[in-house]
Amino acid sequence: MQQLTLCRTDPIVALIYERFSANMVRVPDSRIRPLSIIAARRGRNAWRGSLLPLLSNPRAFGIRPEVSQLTDVSGKRSRRVTLDLGMHILRGFLKGFGLPSADLTSTLGRSTYLSFAFPSVRRAAYDLGALGWALAGQQIDRGNPAATIFFGDERHDLLLIDSVLISDQISVTFFNERGQQSDLDVSALTKIFAGAEAHSKGEGQAELILKSEKELTFAFTCVRLFLDQEGRITAMPPDHLLRTLGIPDEPPPQVRYSPDRVLLHAQPGLVMLDS
Numbered sequence: 001m002q003q004l005t006l007c008r009t010d011p012i013v014a015l016i017y018e019r020f021s022a023n024m025v026r027v028p029d030s031r032i033r034p035l036s037i038i039a040a041r042r043g044r045n046a047w048r049g050s051l052l053p054l055l056s057n058p059r060a061f062g063i064r065p066e067v068s069q070l071t072d073v074s075g076k077r078s079r080r081v082t083l084d085l086g087m088h089i090l091r092g093f094l095k096g097f098g099l100p101s102a103d104l105t106s107t108l109g110r111s112t113y114l115s116f117a118f119p120s121v122r123r124a125a126y127d128l129g130a131l132g133w134a135l136a137g138q139q140i141d142r143g144n145p146a147a148t149i150f151f152g153d154e155r156h157d158l159l160l161i162d163s164v165l166i167s168d169q170i171s172v173t174f175f176n177e178r179g180q181q182s183d184l185d186v187s188a189l190t191k192i193f194a195g196a197e198a199h200s201k202g203e204g205q206a207e208l209i210l211k212s213e214k215e216l217t218f219a220f221t222c223v224r225l226f227l228d229q230e231g232r233i234t235a236m237p238p239d240h241l242l243r244t245l246g247i248p249d250e251p252p253p254q255v256r257y258s259p260d261r262v263l264l265h266a267q268p269g270l271v272m273l274d275s
Contacts, residue, residue, distance in 0.1 A: 012078045012116070016219045020123075022165060026089075028096030028216035033164060034065045034126055038222060039149055039156040051160060054147045056139040056231075063126065063134045070121040070165065077117040080175055086114030093170055097212045099193050107185040107192070111174040111206075118167040118218065119209070125163030128223070132236050140231035150227060158225045160236075165219040168212045176204035 016022045025032065037048045052058040081089070093116075094100070140147050140158075149156045186198040189208055197209040226235040 010079045011076050012073070012118075015073055015076065016165065020163070020165070020219070020221060022163075022219040022221045024219045025096075025217060026092040028093060028167075028170075028212075028218045030214040030216050032161065032217040032220055034124055034161055036161040036220075038159040038161065040159055041154075041156040045159075048146065054140050054144055056141045060138070061134050063130050065124040065126045065163070067122055067124045070123050073118065073121040073165070074167075075117055075119055077171075077173070078115045080113040080115045083108070083112055083114060086116075086172075089116065090114065090172060093172075093210070096216050096218075097170070097210050099196075099210065107188045108174060109185065110176050112177055113175040115173045115175070117171040117173075119169045119171055121165055121167045122215065123163060123165055125221075128162065128236070131162055131223075135225070135233045135236065138233050140227055140233070142231045147231070151229075151231070158227065159222040160225050161220050161222045163221045164217040166215040166217050168215045170210050172208045172210070173201060174206050174208070 013024070016024055031049075032047065033050075035051045037051050037054070039046045039048050052061060055061065140150060142148070142151060150158050186200070186206060189198045190196055193208070193210060195211050197207075197211075199207060201207045223236050225233050228234050
């Protein structure tokens, strides 16, 4: 797992990180959904697909996530960031949307800042009480080779994604220095990004709206599952401890736990999961 640290006081970051205790994803991904699992060990966090194939009795799992519109997140714009940082973030978003991320410098004119927004955001989430009820009596199938990493002395922590924030659009606003008219090459951008919308947005500003055929996850929350020696799921407790997960060749970050969620890092940022 790699992380690009973001400003905690940014309007979007504050909502996602503080209110929802969610981990933001650097590359939005439609595969990241409730009941996806993450194997965590020594700072490495790998997406491992769905929990259901690992259960001894997956057909008994009879609940579905509730989906709601998040009007307080939809349309809220981030702070302006420098062009270099903004393009670094944008390339991750472009990859998630399946769009080319070649050098866009020639189309940006004198743009010096960027900001981001998600025009339409929904949340798909399991009620934790209902999730615990559905997992009661369930057992991880130790005979499944994909489950062996969650057992033994070198076992990984089993993190279960219980909610995701999803959107099929992202808005990018480019800013020029004050007093300068926007010279963003709108025509070139709409040719590069098929289906995108681009237009001037007042003095020194231009907006690019990217769209995806699928709703992509850009943030998620997860809880930790505890197993006994037989693979039975024994606990899904809140955890208030600070955990140190070292990332190789980097200072070990702190993992902060909210009352009912696992945050993968002590500071808000964009997470890149190992595949």
